[in-house]
Amino acid sequence: GKTLVVTGVSSGIGADVARLASFHGAKVIGIDRNEPSLTLDGFIQLDLTDIHAIDKAVTSLPVGIDGLCNIAGVPGTASIELVSRVNYLGLRHLSQSILPKMNDGAAIVNVSSILGRDWPERLEAHKALASQATFQDGVNWLEAHPVPQETCYQYFKEALIVWSTEKAFAWFRDHGVRLNCVAPGPVFTPILGDFVSMLGEERVQEDAARMKRPAYSDEVAEVIAFLCSDAARWVCGANIPVDGGLESTYL
Numbered sequence: 001g002k003t004l005v006v007t008g009v010s011s012g013i014g015a016d017v018a019r020l021a022s023f024h025g026a027k028v029i030g031i032d033r034n035e036p037s038l039t040l041d042g043f044i045q046l047d048l049t050d051i052h053a054i055d056k057a058v059t060s061l062p063v064g065i066d067g068l069c070n071i072a073g074v075p076g077t078a079s080i081e082l083v084s085r086v087n088y089l090g091l092r093h094l095s096q097s098i099l100p101k102m103n104d105g106a107a108i109v110n111v112s113s114i115l116g117r118d119w120p121e122r123l124e125a126h127k128a129l130a131s132q133a134t135f136q137d138g139v140n141w142l143e144a145h146p147v148p149q150e151t152c153y154q155y156f157k158e159a160l161i162v163w164s165t166e167k168a169f170a171w172f173r174d175h176g177v178r179l180n181c182v183a184p185g186p187v188f189t190p191i192l193g194d195f196v197s198m199l200g201e202e203r204v205q206e207d208a209a210r211m212k213r214p215a216y217s218d219e220v221a222e223v224i225a226f227l228c229s230d231a232a233r234w235v236c237g238a239n240i241p242v243d244g245g246l247e248s249t250y251l
């Protein structure tokens with residue numbers, strides 16, 4: 001079986017990915033700041049804003065990792081510092097650090113969002129941020145190019161899509177590691193309620209009217225599991241919407 005590292009494993013989409021991967025015979029090593037509710041093959045409790053904790057965790061991981069699912073995330077109701085570090089800079093740092101321990105043919109899957117779909121409007125900024133090689137370079141760049149609190153969630157999901165797309169080919173060519181994103185629309189998880197405070201009741205109602213319903217978290221987990229599997233061995237650099245068609249209604 002494969003060995004997968006799953007962040008955000010203690011809730012929502014991450015917990016479902018762990019459940020599904022275990023069911024299919026994978027060994028799952030979870031990462032989260034909270035204790036998981038299911039039994040895993042390994043669990044590392046850490047805060048993904050803490051790069052020293054990330055480095056320590058990566059040192060403790062075995063070589064021969066087949067997949068990294070970067071699922072942990074915080075909503076835009078959290079501080080900009082937290083959103084930038086958990087949803088983007090810490091995710092990047094973990095991915096870069098784990099890369100030397102990954103097998104040829106391994107996969108990294110990042111959870112972006114339908115709220116990252118306007119990335120082309122800020123492409124130059126996102127490319128500039130993507131070119132900041134280290135966590136600290138990213139922090140410094142963001143100090144010089146501040147992001148408004150109201151749109152920071154969208155901003156760092158956009159940045160994640162651009163970074164993933166930009167790194168995808170080189171990582172596949174040089175390491176045999178595929179890098180992809182899934183972009184969920186609204187999902188029934190504990191953070192769904194935070195999107196109402198983030199986007200406003202009106203916007204959320206507008207989206208609700210365009211949708212049959214929010215996703216169940218296992219419907220997103222299935223696509224993440226597919227991207228980790230050998231069935232997706234030629235899928236690289238994609239950002240796959242998993243939103244029941246919501247994005248298609250913005251045409």
Ligand code: NAI
Nearest residue numbers: 008010011012013032033047048072073113184186187189
């Ligand atoms: P969730 O709140 O159920 O799970 C998030 C997990 O990340 C939690 O277990 C939490 O402890 C962990 N986490 C948060 N900050 C952390 C930190 N600093 N260090 C370590 N772990 C941390 O949320 P959900 O919905 O499962 O979210 C997963 C991903 O899906 C997130 O990246 C989110 O932005 C994204 N997403 C969610 C949508 C939704 O409607 N629920 C829609 C689109 C994207």
